[in-house]
Amino acid sequence: MQASTRITAIMIKEFIQLTRDRLTYAMILGVPIMQLLLFGFAINTDPRDLPAVLLDLDNSAYSRSVAAAIRNTGYFTFTEEASGPADIDEAIETGTAQFAITIPADFSRRVVRDDNPQILVEADASDPTTVGSALAALSNLPAQALAHDLSGPTARAPAVPPFEMVIHRRYNPEAITAYNIVPGLLGIVLTMTLVMMTALALTRERERGTMETLLSTPVEPIEVMIGKLAPYVGIGAIQTVIILILARLIFGVPLSGGWDALTLGVLMFIIGSLALGFLFSTVAKSQLQAMQMSVFYILPSILLSGFMFPFRGMPEWAQVLGTAIPVTHFLRVVRGSLLKGVGIAEAWPSLLALAIFVVVVTAAAMSRYRTTLD
Structure with a gap:
């Protein structure tokens, strides 16, 4: 058999395998299409109205x-x-x-x-x-x-x-961009680390077979979820403290107050992000799929939340999509607390959206986990 024939056979086999992995196939087509649509239609650095x-x-x-x-x-x-x-x-x-x-x-x-x-x-x-x-x-x-x-x-x-x-x-008389970007990084960093870290860690256990041992015990789904995610809550809290300290010492971001709204918002966002990663782990069949699902969530979170581009500069349909993303509401809480000193009374619409996010994602993760058990 000639080398070209062998190579062609391997290529055909790889294409067949790719079509079987529907999530990877969807990512190959979906990510560039999503980037094209978002950058072409939704991103606008000159907002009007x-x-x-x-x-x-x-x-x-x-x-x-x-x-x-x-x-x-x-x-x-x-x-x-x-x-x-x-x-x-x-x-x-x-x-x-x-x-x-x-x-x-x-x-x-x-x-x-x-x-x-x-x-x-x-x-x-x-x-x-x-x-x-x-x-x-x-x-x-x-x-x-x-x-x-x-x-x-x-x-x-x-x-x-x-x-x-x-x-x-x-709130920013000198128009310093870091005052807006650095607090926003808190939401992006927590999203990237907690969602992806949780999804990969739990999927890794399934690949290694340790999850089967856990499933054989009389542990309830909610107990598994709490036990698995509790350590990551501490990790998210440590990341939050580090980012706030560096934001103040290095970039001079004003910490104007609103600590009650900030604390509640950070806690709900950490729990919701971990629950989302847990949900991804129940759907993904491999660590690669878990990472792909995380990236597919993180990308619009960066582009449509108002982190990099003005939220009000986006068209109405993009603002609707951005409003459905929890990072959008978390950034409003963080920036409002640090730059404006707003408390729970002023930030309650965003806090309510985060609470709904936590309840919906947690319920979906529990429902999906029970299905996996069956």
Whole structure:
């Protein structure tokens, strides 16, 4: 038999084996397609239509023209009108608004008097990439916003803007990218280590035959799960402490408080990630499949959670997918706690999403484990 014939026979055998391993075959086709769709359609570093709240204390024709000009930039969408500074603080802290525009009560009077009035623009700058383009779009707005209103006797010289925009970057006034990326790394590191580590460890036991010995004992599924995952909870806690210490000492990330929400969020996320790894181990037939399933989960967690790219810059369908990913809610808890000092009262929507994640994944893992026992 010639060498080429032998090589061809081996190639045919390998292709046949590949088609039998459906998970690997799906990964070969699925990963590049998912990357193409996500990077091509979902990733956008120039987000528009960002939610903003408006506090118009002047309520005049001039203030309404300014608000319309801000809206026409395409970067701002007024989702509500605030009744006072307290509403602005709540909207920015909870993340329901990215910007807050405050027009003072004497705005129109000072415009007419050429008294250089100021409009305050407060931005949630915890993610500098999200707000950068929007704030840049406001630089030329004072010279154009009232061009049609200031005519005749009230007309101004083109070089003299009738008012000034004062920008206040909250939580990250120097627009330091590390303040956003480093806290987000906590979610990515815990996801990569805990999900993959748990899935591989349990699948390895099945390959070595030690799981059969465990199954022969009168241990209940929930007891197996708790016993197997408890040590990894400690590992996740150690990783969290190390990342927070290094974030403060090396990168100067402000630890503003909100420790109650952060602690609860970290605990639920660790448990949920371990339960997900346990679920993967009940489905995977080999360590390779366990790793493939972990990668297939980790990739969208990085791209759609708001870790690397602005969450609000993604199209609506991508935001829906990102909202279904637990890392998205965990990053909101971590960044909100460390940068804004928000507590459980402000972070409860994300904490509730993490709690649902823990319950659903744990129930699925237990159900799948019982099926494996049978």
